[in-house]
Structure formats: C-alpha cells, structure tokens
Amino acid sequence: MTTIIETSNYPAYLQEWGQEKALDLLRKMLLIRAFEEKAEELYALGQVHGTMHLSIGQEASAVGASLPLRPTDYLLNHHRGHGHCLSWHGSNVDLMMAEFLGKETGYCRGRGGSMHIANVESNNLGANGIVGGGIPIAVGVGLSIKLRKTDQVVLVVFGDGATNEGAFHESLNMASIWKLPVIYYIENNQYAMSMPVKKAFNIERLSQRACAYGIPGVSVDGNDLFSVYEAVKEAANRARSGHGPTLVEALTYRWRGHSKSDRQAYRTREEVKAWQKKDPIKRFAKKIGLDEKALDDLQQEARKRIEQAVAFAESSPEPDVATIMEGVYA
Amino acid sequence: MRELTYAEALREALRQTMHADPTVFMIGEDIGVYGGAFGVSAGLIDEFGPERIIDTPISEAALTGACIGAALTGMRPVGEIQFMDFITLAMEQLVLQAAKIRFMFGGKAKVPFVLRTPAGSGTGAAAQHSQSLENWFVHVPGLKVVMPSTPYDAKGLLRAAIYDDNPVIFVEHKLLYKTKGYVPEEPYEIPLSQSKVVREGTDLTIVATSIMVQRSLQAAEILAQVGIQVEVIDPRTLKPLDMNPIVASVKKTGRVMVVHEAVKTGGFGGEVVARIMESEAFDYLEAPVRRLAGLDIPIPYNRTLESHAVPQVDNIVDEARKLVRGGY
Known part of the structure; x- marks a missing residue:
C-alpha cells in the first residue's frame, strides 16, 4: 500500500493539459459548487420535494476521478453524486437541474430525483440510494467488459460507510479473482451520516483493506485534483491492461450535513473550518496561478449558468400523471 | 415423441440460447465442473468453457450484482442461486437495484437477466433449504416471476425469460428435476404471462x-x-x-x-x-x-x-x- 498525501507532479500535468483545459476543470468544480449551493437554496425556499446529499467541499474528488477516463468507460455513482454526474463525459446541467426539480425533461423524467440521476446513453449507469448498492453491480459491468473483450473500465464511487457493508467484501474479492477492470473509489468524507471513520474502522487508511483481496490500495488527498487524477489514472491503466481492480481512497470532507435533517451534533465548527481551509477549488486555482479576481469572475460565470439551468427546469413540464405506470417493465 | 427430464429441458434451453447468442452466459455457485447442485448445468462447462459458465465464490449479493451490471451493459446473464432460501442474501440487489433501475432512470435503461433457483420441500433438507419464496418477488414491481411445472414449459419459458428485457426470477422445483415429459428438440419460446x-x-x-x-x-x-x-x-x-x-x-x-x-x-x-x-x-x-x-x-x-x-x-x-x- 502506498499513501500519497499530495502529488508533486502537478506542474507536469499542467504542462500536458495547457491552461485552457486547466481552466475548464476549475469551471467544472465551480459549476458543481454552484449547482449544489442553488440546490440548497431551492430546498430552503421549499421549491424542492424530497431530500438531497450535498458534496460541497468534495469537488476535486469528483472532477479528478472522471478526468483520466474515456467517454466509453462506465460510471456507477452514489447518493452524494451530483459532482460525479456533472464531471462525467456528456453531462448536461440543464437535465440535472430538471431532474432535481422532478420535471419530465430531467435525466430520469422526474422519476429518480437527486439520488438516482443516470445518463445511460453516456455510460453513466446511475447514482444509488443504497449505501454500497453499486459495488456489486460494478462486478457485472467489469465482467461484461471482459466477456465483450473491450478495453473499457468502470469507475464505481462510494463513501467510507459503504466499505463496511458485506457486499463490499464479496465484490472486491470477486473482481480481484477475475481481474476485472474496476476502479473502486472510496470518497472518504470522514463521516457515514454521523458515524466518524475513527469509530467505524480500526485501521489507519481504508485503502489498507485492498490487501485482503490481493489488489493495490492507494490513499490520496481528495481535495487536490491533481492527486486524485494521478491515482485514478494509474488505476485505469492497470485495469485497461488486464491487471484487475484497484482500491482508491480519496480523503476529503463534506462541508454540509449528511442530508437536510442533519443538525451536525457529531462534529465541531472548528473541525469544519479547518477543512474549509483546504478548499479544493481555491487550492486548484492557486496551483494554476489564478488570482482572486479571476476566480471570482469564473464563479459568477458558473452561477449564471446555473440560473439558466434553473430557468430551463422551471419552465419544463411536470410529468403527466397518465404516464405513471411507464418504465416499470421493458 | 422425445422425452426429456425437467433438468434436461432446462439444460437444452440454456445450451441452445448460448449457442445462438454470445451475450448469454451463466454465473453461479458450483455450476461448472460440479454441474450445479441439481445437475442442471452438467456438461455445459465442457461445451462453453469457464468464461461463459462462471463459477463464483459463495457470494450471492455479488453474483446477483454481476448479473445486473452485465445486463445493464448489453449482456443477458443467467444467474443461479443454489437454493431459493439463499436468495435472502441477494435481496438488496434484486429488490432495490434490479427491480427499480429501469423505473428510477425514467425507462431509459433495461436489465435483462434471469435468476434461476430451485425451491420446494420433499428432499429432507429441512427449514433452510426447502422454502418456496416466490410471492416475495410477486410483491415487487419491476420483477417478473416464472414457475414452470413441466419439462416442455421449462424449456420454452426459460428461453422466453432469457430474451425478456426485464429481471426474471425463474423458480424451479427440486422434485420436478427428474420428471419426464415431451420436449421438442428445436428451440421454442412460451410467452411469459400466459396462463x-x-x-x-x-x-x-x-x-x-x-x-x-x-x-x-x-x-x-x-x-x-x-x-x-x-x-x-x-x-x-x-x-x-x-x-x-x-x-x-x-x-x-x-x-x-x-x-x-x-x-x-x-x-x-x-x-x-x-x-x-x-x-x-x-x-x-x-x-x-x-x-x-x-x-x-x-x-x-x-x-x-x-x-x-x-x-x-x-x-x-x-x-x-x-x-x-x-x-x-
């Protein structure tokens, strides 16, 4: 097991990408942040029905994980998945917002909502409302890739809490014995609802569990886009070349509560503030040499885009009740 | 008239669909060299190899998830749960994932797979290996439930279930495996949902x-x-x-x-x-x-x-x- 705290290779990546691509990555993180801030606002205004799980503070983990993957690869996402969905190839923030507002024009025609956003056309096989629910499904996607003899890979994203589900054990073992092209990606945001990682595990790093399955495990600074990119890229290369799965742990932190019912009695304000100092967006902006004014401009741009998405969603039709039975069976 | 046992009829349906369609494969516990706990897949590994007759570790949730993930990405898996009782270990994947994916995604995905499983008592296997749990799945929108009673139906319904675009729980009966009946040699389908x-x-x-x-x-x-x-x-x-x-x-x-x-x-x-x-x-x-x-x-x-x-x-x-x- 190797632990990368923060990669020092970022100048090389920046050189490889060029400034425009780097700015696009920053824009994507800002779009995710703006989407979720707007989601929170709409919820507070009573314009959204249901719940949601915000990933504010985890944007680098989402954008960095999708970055080394190809449009032909697959994504299996989790309940705190707005960021991964927006990061994935071919995503459309209008359709995201429409789904969030339960509209017919949304990704899932308003049937799924925040927890189930999928874009199957673009190989985004969906977010999941069940902790760890996507982990066994990734075995099947990996198996299908192997049987079809393509060089695709599947990225399956889940939280620290999911690694204590039994299905995690069954699935990592199975993917390992068959050398399936799966990237198991733990987004360790330090809490499974209210249960802190320190109380739920008796190991230092969750990626240590990889050794039980005979696969590599790596822990990275999940608030540093470059580090996430590096780890997932290596895992993808390994998977693509037939060497099987990797367990990647991205260490990050959610700034908001678990969901809307959370009074956050289990953590201190100081702890939250300390993590906010490691803001993935500001860190990335600094590394690509952007000043505060330029960052601020990009942030305004992202917010404007989100307003357009809201306008699209709000002007979209509600699902027709006459179609309620559709989609149960093919 | 040619007679086959119920188990042979199932095997013939599997063999014929696997020959005709490279997206069909089998996955389950002890289905390879062992031939399945009740012999349904006996010999198929010699014909199709371990790539398509896939023996799994004892991991019902993961093997069911494997069916779902493969089905979502263009395959038509046939999973086997060794005894219907063990389907309890796969309930999350079946009920919360397989049954709901299509609906939750606005009808934009399909999950075509069959989960075969033997149910029923009469073998002296006692309380944890003899249940008939089909109605649990009848209660879940998004799943189909099929229960053949003859070799003829077993063959035709299994083929129809494999080519159906939904998750199908295919419940076999242990005491029927050795029963014999008329089964045509050529492939045929018995449409689902026809009493x-x-x-x-x-x-x-x-x-x-x-x-x-x-x-x-x-x-x-x-x-x-x-x-x-x-x-x-x-x-x-x-x-x-x-x-x-x-x-x-x-x-x-x-x-x-x-x-x-x-x-x-x-x-x-x-x-x-x-x-x-x-x-x-x-x-x-x-x-x-x-x-x-x-x-x-x-x-x-x-x-x-x-x-x-x-x-x-x-x-x-x-x-x-x-x-x-x-x-x-």
Missing part, C-alpha cells in the same frame, strides 16, 4: 403452481372416477399474471381452489383469490373460494412431518370433494 388450462373440467377450477400442478392433475384423475370434473390452470408466470383463463374458467365452474406449496399466509393464493373476487367471475361463484397451501411453519426435517407441511394429492382430493359436494 394455461392444462386439464379441462366443468365442476371445479384448480389454479396450481409448480409441483402442485402435477399433484392437482393426479387428484383430478381420482376425482374424475367419482364424477367430479376438475379444470386445472397453471399460471406459469406469476407476475405479471394473466387472469383471463382463470376468470373464464371460474365463470364456467362456479368453484375455485388455489393450490401452492408456499405457506398460506401472504401467499400467491391470496392474490389470485382476491382478483377473482374483484372480477366478473364473482357473480358466478357457487361456493366459497379456497386456498390449499403450505402450513404456516418452517419445513420440518422428519419425513412424515415434512410431507404434512405442504399439500399432497390426497389433500387436494379431499378439499376438492368438499368444495363440490358440500361440507363447507
């Missing part, structure tokens, strides 16, 4: 599933000797259920009994009976509707106790006679 009148009669309708179809037919022979003509209907697909032949039959006979092996409380019989009461057949009923089902107990080990836990031919004869000749 079948397997014996015509005028005095009583029996709706029976799985092995109870065979027991009901034997009971019908005995009853015919005392002048009671029984119509036997096998739904074959429990969900989505085709009620038309059942309603038509009850209108004709005025009497109906549902027979299944699963325990009575919360069983499939309750659903069938309720639908009859809600249908136009209600006005034609001349006697109370009956359910003859498993006792509300876990399956006991002792042979005598075990046979008394679920309906046998004699029980069906007795109940039918009371229903037609009075006594209720």
Whole structure:
C-alpha cells in the first residue's frame, strides 16, 4: 500500500493539459459548487420535494476521478453524486437541474430525483440510494467488459460507510479473482451520516483493506485534483491492461450535513473550518496561478449558468400523471 | 415423441440460447465442473468453457450484482442461486437495484437477466433449504416471476425469460428435476404471462403452481372416477399474471381452489383469490373460494412431518370433494 498525501507532479500535468483545459476543470468544480449551493437554496425556499446529499467541499474528488477516463468507460455513482454526474463525459446541467426539480425533461423524467440521476446513453449507469448498492453491480459491468473483450473500465464511487457493508467484501474479492477492470473509489468524507471513520474502522487508511483481496490500495488527498487524477489514472491503466481492480481512497470532507435533517451534533465548527481551509477549488486555482479576481469572475460565470439551468427546469413540464405506470417493465 | 427430464429441458434451453447468442452466459455457485447442485448445468462447462459458465465464490449479493451490471451493459446473464432460501442474501440487489433501475432512470435503461433457483420441500433438507419464496418477488414491481411445472414449459419459458428485457426470477422445483415429459428438440419460446388450462373440467377450477400442478392433475384423475370434473390452470408466470383463463374458467365452474406449496399466509393464493373476487367471475361463484397451501411453519426435517407441511394429492382430493359436494 502506498499513501500519497499530495502529488508533486502537478506542474507536469499542467504542462500536458495547457491552461485552457486547466481552466475548464476549475469551471467544472465551480459549476458543481454552484449547482449544489442553488440546490440548497431551492430546498430552503421549499421549491424542492424530497431530500438531497450535498458534496460541497468534495469537488476535486469528483472532477479528478472522471478526468483520466474515456467517454466509453462506465460510471456507477452514489447518493452524494451530483459532482460525479456533472464531471462525467456528456453531462448536461440543464437535465440535472430538471431532474432535481422532478420535471419530465430531467435525466430520469422526474422519476429518480437527486439520488438516482443516470445518463445511460453516456455510460453513466446511475447514482444509488443504497449505501454500497453499486459495488456489486460494478462486478457485472467489469465482467461484461471482459466477456465483450473491450478495453473499457468502470469507475464505481462510494463513501467510507459503504466499505463496511458485506457486499463490499464479496465484490472486491470477486473482481480481484477475475481481474476485472474496476476502479473502486472510496470518497472518504470522514463521516457515514454521523458515524466518524475513527469509530467505524480500526485501521489507519481504508485503502489498507485492498490487501485482503490481493489488489493495490492507494490513499490520496481528495481535495487536490491533481492527486486524485494521478491515482485514478494509474488505476485505469492497470485495469485497461488486464491487471484487475484497484482500491482508491480519496480523503476529503463534506462541508454540509449528511442530508437536510442533519443538525451536525457529531462534529465541531472548528473541525469544519479547518477543512474549509483546504478548499479544493481555491487550492486548484492557486496551483494554476489564478488570482482572486479571476476566480471570482469564473464563479459568477458558473452561477449564471446555473440560473439558466434553473430557468430551463422551471419552465419544463411536470410529468403527466397518465404516464405513471411507464418504465416499470421493458 | 422425445422425452426429456425437467433438468434436461432446462439444460437444452440454456445450451441452445448460448449457442445462438454470445451475450448469454451463466454465473453461479458450483455450476461448472460440479454441474450445479441439481445437475442442471452438467456438461455445459465442457461445451462453453469457464468464461461463459462462471463459477463464483459463495457470494450471492455479488453474483446477483454481476448479473445486473452485465445486463445493464448489453449482456443477458443467467444467474443461479443454489437454493431459493439463499436468495435472502441477494435481496438488496434484486429488490432495490434490479427491480427499480429501469423505473428510477425514467425507462431509459433495461436489465435483462434471469435468476434461476430451485425451491420446494420433499428432499429432507429441512427449514433452510426447502422454502418456496416466490410471492416475495410477486410483491415487487419491476420483477417478473416464472414457475414452470413441466419439462416442455421449462424449456420454452426459460428461453422466453432469457430474451425478456426485464429481471426474471425463474423458480424451479427440486422434485420436478427428474420428471419426464415431451420436449421438442428445436428451440421454442412460451410467452411469459400466459396462463394455461392444462386439464379441462366443468365442476371445479384448480389454479396450481409448480409441483402442485402435477399433484392437482393426479387428484383430478381420482376425482374424475367419482364424477367430479376438475379444470386445472397453471399460471406459469406469476407476475405479471394473466387472469383471463382463470376468470373464464371460474365463470364456467362456479368453484375455485388455489393450490401452492408456499405457506398460506401472504401467499400467491391470496392474490389470485382476491382478483377473482374483484372480477366478473364473482357473480358466478357457487361456493366459497379456497386456498390449499403450505402450513404456516418452517419445513420440518422428519419425513412424515415434512410431507404434512405442504399439500399432497390426497389433500387436494379431499378439499376438492368438499368444495363440490358440500361440507363447507
């Protein structure tokens, strides 16, 4: 097991990408942040029905994980998945917002909502409302890739809490014995609802569990886009070349509560503030040499885009009740 | 006429679909060299190799997830849960994932796979290896539930289930595996959701599933000797259920009994009976509707106790006679 705290290779990546691509990555993180801030606002205004799980503070983990993957690869996402969905190839923030507002024009025609956003056309096989629910499904996607003899890979994203589900054990073992092209990606945001990682595990790093399955495990600074990119890229290369799965742990932190019912009695304000100092967006902006004014401009741009998405969603039709039975069976 | 056993008929359906369609593969515990706990996949590994007859570790949740993920990405997997009892270990994947993915995603995904599993008692395997849990899945929108009772149906329904674009729970019966019957050699499909009148009669309708179809037919022979003509209907697909032949039959006979092996409380019989009461057949009923089902107990080990836990031919004869000749 190797632990990368923060990669020092970022100048090389920046050189490889060029400034425009780097700015696009920053824009994507800002779009995710703006989407979720707007989601929170709409919820507070009573314009959204249901719940949601915000990933504010985890944007680098989402954008960095999708970055080394190809449009032909697959994504299996989790309940705190707005960021991964927006990061994935071919995503459309209008359709995201429409789904969030339960509209017919949304990704899932308003049937799924925040927890189930999928874009199957673009190989985004969906977010999941069940902790760890996507982990066994990734075995099947990996198996299908192997049987079809393509060089695709599947990225399956889940939280620290999911690694204590039994299905995690069954699935990592199975993917390992068959050398399936799966990237198991733990987004360790330090809490499974209210249960802190320190109380739920008796190991230092969750990626240590990889050794039980005979696969590599790596822990990275999940608030540093470059580090996430590096780890997932290596895992993808390994998977693509037939060497099987990797367990990647991205260490990050959610700034908001678990969901809307959370009074956050289990953590201190100081702890939250300390993590906010490691803001993935500001860190990335600094590394690509952007000043505060330029960052601020990009942030305004992202917010404007989100307003357009809201306008699209709000002007979209509600699902027709006459179609309620559709989609149960093919 | 060529005869095959129920197990051979299933194997032939698997072999023929796998030859014709490279997206079909099998995955389960001990299905390779061992040939499956009840021998259904015997020899298939020699024909198709370990890449398509995939032995898994004892991991029901992961193997079910493997079916779902492969189905989502263009394959048509056939999973095997070694005993239906073990499906409890895969419930999350089946009920929360497989059944709901299409609907949750606005009808934009499909999950075409079959999960085959042997149910039923009569083998002395006791409480954890003898259950008939089909109605749990009948209760879940998004799943289909199929229960063949003959080798002919087993072959045709399995092929239809494999080519269906939905998750299908395919419930086989352990005591039927060795039963023989006519099975054509060429591939054929029996459409899902078509109930079948397997014996015509005028005095009583029996709706029976799985092995109870065979027991009901034997009971019908005995009853015919005392002048009671029984119509036997096998739904074959429990969900989505085709009620038309059942309603038509009850209108004709005025009497109906549902027979299944699963325990009575919360069983499939309750659903069938309720639908009859809600249908136009209600006005034609001349006697109370009956359910003859498993006792509300876990399956006991002792042979005598075990046979008394679920309906046998004699029980069906007795109940039918009371229903037609009075006594209720």
